[in-house]
C-alpha cells in the first residue's frame with residue numbers, strides 16, 4: 094500500500110538546510126520494537142475492501158473508518174472506497190463493509206432492512222467479545238464492559254446486550270456501580286486497552302463483587318498485548334519514544350501512555366512529517382514502534398529520515414513472533430451472496 098507521503102523540497106521531513114534540523118544532527122541508535130504495525134485483524138479488514146474494489150469496482154461503501162489510520166483511509170479513498178458514518182448515507186442495494194471494530198445488531202438489522210449487500214470485516218477477536226456479551230446476558234448477568242466511551246468497538250459491544258451492560262472506563266468508576274444482583278456480574282473488555290491498567294480495574298471489580306466472572310481467555314487481544322510488551326522491553330533504554338499511528342487509534346495511544354508512565358518522553362506521529370526537531374535535541378537513543386493499524390512503510394520512512402541526521406544504528410528487539418492469520422469472511426471466499434454476512438451474524 095502506498096504511504097500517501099509526498100516528500101519534496103517543501104515537505105521533506107528532515108530538511109538539513111534548516112537550522113533547527115542541523116542543530117540536532119548527530120549519530121543515533123533506534124531500538125525497534127517487535128511486534129509492531131499491522132495485526133491480523135487490520136490486514137484482513139483492508140484486504141476485504143481491496144478485494145471488493147477489485148471484484149466489484151468503485152464505489153465500495155465502508156461504515157466508519159475500516160481501521161483507525163489516516164493513511165489507510167486516504168489510500169483506499171483514492172481507489173474508490175467511500176467512508177460513511179451511518180448506513181443512511183449508503184444507497185439502497187449497495188455494497189457496504191462493516192469495519193474491523195464491529196457493529197451492534199441494530200446496524201446489521203438496518204442493513205438487512207435496507208437491502209444492503211453487507212460484508213462484515215469485524216475482527217474475529219472483536220466478534221469473540223460480542224459472542225461473550227450475548228452469552229453472559231443469556232445467563233442473566235450484569236456485564237461490566239471495561240472500555241472507552243464513544244469508541245466504535247465499545248459501541249458495537251454495548252449493542253450486543255444493551256439492557257445488561259454497563260460501561261466502566263476508570264477504576265474510580267467501580268465504587269459507584271449499582272448492580273441489581275451482585276452475585277451475577279461478569280466483565281468484558283475492549284480489545285485494545287492497556288493491559289496493566291485494565292487488571293487494576295478487574296481487581297477492583299473482584300474486590301466489590303467476589304463472584305465476578307470473566308471471559309475464558311483475555312479480551313485484550315494478542316496484538317495489543319504483544320505491542321505493549323515489545324515497547325516495555327525497549328522503553329527503559331530509550332530517551333525518546335516515537336509511536337507511529339493515528340490519534341483515533343486506541344492501541345497506538347495506549348503505547349504512548351505506556352512510555353510516558355515510565356517517564357520517557359513519547360509522541361504519537363501519523364507519519365515522518367510529525368517529527369519535531371526539538372524532540373531530538375540531546376537524544377541518542379530513540380525507541381520506535383507502530384500501532385496495529387499503522388502501515389509498516391510509514392515506520393520505514395521514519396528510519397530513512399532519521400538517517401539523514403547522521404549515522405543511524407538500528408537494533409531490533411523482538412519479544413514475540415506473530416503467526417496469527419485470519420481467514421477472509423465467508424462471503425468473500427465464496428462467491429459473495431447479498432446480505433449473507435448480516436444474516437449469518439444475526440443467526441448466531
Ligand code: SF4
Pocket residue numbers: 132133134135193216217218219284285314315316317344385
Ligand atoms: S488490534 Fe486486535 S482486536 Fe483489533 S483488529 Fe487487531 S487483532 Fe483484532
